[in-house]
Amino acid sequence: MFSIAWWIPLLPILSFITIVLFTKKSKLISSGISILVMLTCFIFSIMIFIRFLSLPLSARPINFSVPWMIISSLHLNIGILIDPLSINMIVLVTFISLLVQIYSLGYMKNDPRFSVYFSYLSLFTASMLGLVLSNNYLQLFIFWELVGLCSYLLIGFWYFKPSAATACKKAFVVNRIGDFGFLMGIITLGLTFHAFDFQAVHQKIALGLNNGVGSTAAITLIALLLFCGAVGKSAQFPLHVWLPDAMEGPTPISALIHAATMVAAGVFMIARTYQVFSASTVAMTTVAYVGGFTAIFAATIALTQDDIKRILAYSTLSQLGYMVLALGVGGYTAGMFHLTSHAFFKALLFLGAGSVIHSMETNDIWKMGGLLKKMKVTGITFLIAALSISGIPPFSGFWSKDEIFDAIQSSHVQGHQILLGIAIFTAFLTSLYMFRLFFVVFLGNGHHEEDSHENHAIHESPWTMLVPMIILAFMSIFFGMINAPHLGLYSKFIYYGSHPQKAPFSIKMVLISSLVATSGIILASLFYWQKVFSAKAVANAISPIYTLLKNKYYIDEFYSFLAKYFVFGLAALCAWFDKYVVDGGMVDGSGKLICAFGRGLRKIETGKIQNYALVIFGAIAVIYLIMSF
Amino acid sequence: MEQFVFWCIAIFIVLSAFFAMIMKNIFHCALLLAAALFGVAGIFVYLGAEFLALVQVLIYVGAITILIIFGIMLTHKMMDSKIIVMNKQVVMSAVITGVLGTLIILTIYSTAHWILPALKNSESGYLTHSITTASVTKNKKVVTDVYTLGPALINPKKGFAFAFELVSILLLSVLIGATVIARKDQEG
Amino acid sequence: MIPVQDFLYLAGLIFSIGVFGVLSRRNAISVLMGIELMLNAVNINLLAFAKFWGWTTLNGPVFVVFIITIAAGEAAVALAIFISIYRKFKDINVDEIKYLNH
Known part of the structure; x- marks a missing residue:
């Protein structure tokens, strides 16, 4: 029964191949195949989930392994690992992907490369499903790279736009930096443990720790290198720069990337290799601080941006920071729970933004306003998502964020009070920027009212777009409750170690987080709805900070500077070396040497037969002379 | 006496051969070559191979030299003495x-x-005492006449029948090949 | 009785003269003549050794027959080639016919 898990990544790949090879001409068939396949995968995932619940603990996890390559003592396998973590991910990924595909029917309706778009979506989802079902590090890496490739294809889907072409290159290159670290980590791991299967490696780590054999330094190195990959994929500081630019792709793609298929991969990878991370205190602390820093760093940038999708992108960065922070402080369940609930409301936010962009044909929030009247469904679902991400009870974001706070508070990481402070302040910033966005777009009076032509264009989106949003809104409201105190279904399902462990629930924390979130909303409403205060005045008052935030801390400029003076300088040096030393000295030099020899030797190649005969007889004479003495 | 004649022939051969190799006029060269080859035939007689001496005179002196002279006449301005040889x-x-x-x-x-x-x-000046089995050694005066050479050439068991046939094929192909090579090209 | 090494001296001299002709003459026909001299020197050697071993076998004379035959064939083909070359180049000086030279 569990072997149907093989079909979960395979079917979307088959649908990709079918669409690319056969049905590219027909939009209807292509999208139909893609959506049906995704629906099948979703049903399969649910079936596996239900069946898995009934398994006794001793029978978990299920591991299918097929030998792939045997290189002397090294056995490389390909396989599928079914455990709560991967089940969580396959259900989530197939669910979000299904909704995004249905949404895309409406959103991409008039795109000439509609079929290609769906084939890419299938491949993207297939890669992510293969990634989450991997049972060894190498397979994980292969699908990891495939995910990177698909994101490249999809971010650059409108490749004729120069900004999209640049953005997809940027995403690929930045990811490559992280992936290099990841690969190094896998190689180091292979060298240390002589195995790549998760279970084998993790068993060895556990054994090594118990016997005091495993070198902590080696494990720390491996964990930090693996974390490099997660930093790249999950867009943590300092490799976060690609994610905001990835907004150049179609909006449903952003939803997919942000919710389920791409950035989640990094967090998932940390959770999957949690045994490695938790074996090293240094690595855990690094993970926690990087996550915490990214959370507050991105939230401050989000406060000042004007592009609706960029605000959402920075909010994703910030929320990913939360997840990484949670994993870093030992909140395995909290991190994964937030990943899942975040997937729902972030997908919803992006789909809502897509709906707005679809009718407004602009990304600038200041050109929108008062849309709630014209786009009721979009507005209300967007509001639900915003409340959820802000952490207002009882929406799902509240529960997952609360889990994280509890996890931080009860953790043993050095300076966890600071991290808790950062997390709570970030929660405040989150509700502030989310409601700034909401008020400006849906309640404020933008500049569009004067332009009657644009006014006319504003309409509610078609039902293909609205239905996924409504489903997601439903999930955003109710999903979090499954892990409410005294219920704790999620904690009982996904946990690290031998038994479920839930950080103690504290009323104090609930009060603090609700208070902070609400105050953020109120502050936002004072600035952007009721206009009690002027945002511009504040911006002017703290103008240096504002400029700094507006320009995203000049990270991009700093990287450009690095690239310009350091990388290009190094490249110029290498080019010079290549041109004059390698080419000029070694290649041309050896060539010239051979030429000189050739010119010398050419003189004896006279082409005259008697010359040759002379040499032959001369040689005979010489040999004769030598032999006779 | 025997010695003296031998050395006379030897000096004759060497001188004609040497001049055949250094003379300017190629026609003279050819004639000197013929003389040298004729001398070689004399040496063959000394070696007790009268039949081969006859063959030498017939083929070398009679055929090859004439062939060479033909070649010279077809390809050379004979009287041109300014040629650097x-x-x-x-x-x-x-x-x-x-x-x-x-x-x-x-x-x-x-x-x-x-x-x-x-x-x-040895009795005869050569290693005749070691020769006991070969029947050809019984009559020492006419050892390489046609009666002994013929069977030696084409005796199927001990002779060179295969090589003999190969040589005849070679001669045939030489006959055809030389004709084809020397023939004028069709277009002139 | 003439000792065998006298024949060998003679053959050696003739062979050397033939080699000299082959190496130094410009005219292709002269080169051919040199080759004929070399072959004759070999013939003398073969017969001398055959006699030296007391005609134990007839391999020597038989080889002489073959050599004479092949020399005749060689001369015929060579001269045919010379004539053909002469038609093309109006010359049969070996050092000026430069088909082999690039």
Whole structure:
């Protein structure tokens, strides 16, 4: 029964191949195949989930392994690992992907490369499903790279736009930096443990720790290198720069990337290799601080941006920071729970933004306003998502964020009070920027009212777009409750170690987080709805900070500077070396040497037969002379 | 007397051969070559191979020299005496040939010490005592006449029948090949 | 009785003269003549050794027959080639016919 898990990544790949090879001409068939396949995968995932619940603990996890390559003592396998973590991910990924595909029917309706778009979506989802079902590090890496490739294809889907072409290159290159670290980590791991299967490696780590054999330094190195990959994929500081630019792709793609298929991969990878991370205190602390820093760093940038999708992108960065922070402080369940609930409301936010962009044909929030009247469904679902991400009870974001706070508070990481402070302040910033966005777009009076032509264009989106949003809104409201105190279904399902462990629930924390979130909303409403205060005045008052935030801390400029003076300088040096030393000295030099020899030797190649005969007889004479003495 | 005649013939051969190789007029060269080859036929008689001497005269002197003279007449302006007959490496080749010839003669000289005792010990001056089985040795005067050479050539068991047939095929192909090569091209 | 090494001396001299002709003459026909001289020197050697071993076998004379035959064939083909070359180049000087030279 569990072997149907093989079909979960395979079917979307088959649908990709079918669409690319056969049905590219027909939009209807292509999208139909893609959506049906995704629906099948979703049903399969649910079936596996239900069946898995009934398994006794001793029978978990299920591991299918097929030998792939045997290189002397090294056995490389390909396989599928079914455990709560991967089940969580396959259900989530197939669910979000299904909704995004249905949404895309409406959103991409008039795109000439509609079929290609769906084939890419299938491949993207297939890669992510293969990634989450991997049972060894190498397979994980292969699908990891495939995910990177698909994101490249999809971010650059409108490749004729120069900004999209640049953005997809940027995403690929930045990811490559992280992936290099990841690969190094896998190689180091292979060298240390002589195995790549998760279970084998993790068993060895556990054994090594118990016997005091495993070198902590080696494990720390491996964990930090693996974390490099997660930093790249999950867009943590300092490799976060690609994610905001990835907004150049179609909006449903952003939803997919942000919710389920791409950035989640990094967090998932940390959770999957949690045994490695938790074996090293240094690595855990690094993970926690990087996550915490990214959370507050991105939230401050989000406060000042004007592009609706960029605000959402920075909010994703910030929320990913939360997840990484949670994993870093030992909140395995909290991190994964937030990943899942975040997937729902972030997908919803992006789909809502897509709906707005679809009718407004602009990304600038200041050109929108008062849309709630014209786009009721979009507005209300967007509001639900915003409340959820802000952490207002009882929406799902509240529960997952609360889990994280509890996890931080009860953790043993050095300076966890600071991290808790950062997390709570970030929660405040989150509700502030989310409601700034909401008020400006849906309640404020933008500049569009004067332009009657644009006014006319504003309409509610078609039902293909609205239905996924409504489903997601439903999930955003109710999903979090499954892990409410005294219920704790999620904690009982996904946990690290031998038994479920839930950080103690504290009323104090609930009060603090609700208070902070609400105050953020109120502050936002004072600035952007009721206009009690002027945002511009504040911006002017703290103008240096504002400029700094507006320009995203000049990270991009700093990287450009690095690239310009350091990388290009190094490249110029290498080019010079290549041109004059390698080419000029070694290649041309050896060539010239051979030429000189050739010119010398050419003189004896006279082409005259008697010359040759002379040499032959001369040689005979010489040999004769030598032999006779 | 025998010795004297032999050396006269030998000197005759060497001189004609040498001049055949250095004379300017190629026609004279050809005639000197014919003389040298004729001398070689005389040496063959000394070696007791009268039949081969006859063949030598017939083929070398009679056929090949005539062929060469034909070739000369077809390809040369005979009377042109300004032709440079030697190429640029003449000095070098003279040196090499000299060294080579000296070495050959020195080698023969230095190996004569094992030939000479054999000469003294044998009745006829050669190693006849070792010859007991071969029937051809019974009549020593006419050892290489047609009656003995013929079977030696085409005897299926001990002879060179296969090589003989190969040579006849070779001669046939030479006949055809020479005709084809020397023929004028169709277009002129 | 003439000792065998006398024949060998003679053959060596003739061979050397033939080599000299082959190496130094410009005219292709002269080169051919040199080759004939070399072959004759070999013939003398073969017969001398055959006699030296007391005609134990007839391999020597038989080889002489073959050599004479092949020399005749060789001369015929060579001269045919010379005539053909002469038609093309109006010359049969070996050092000026430069088909082999690039």
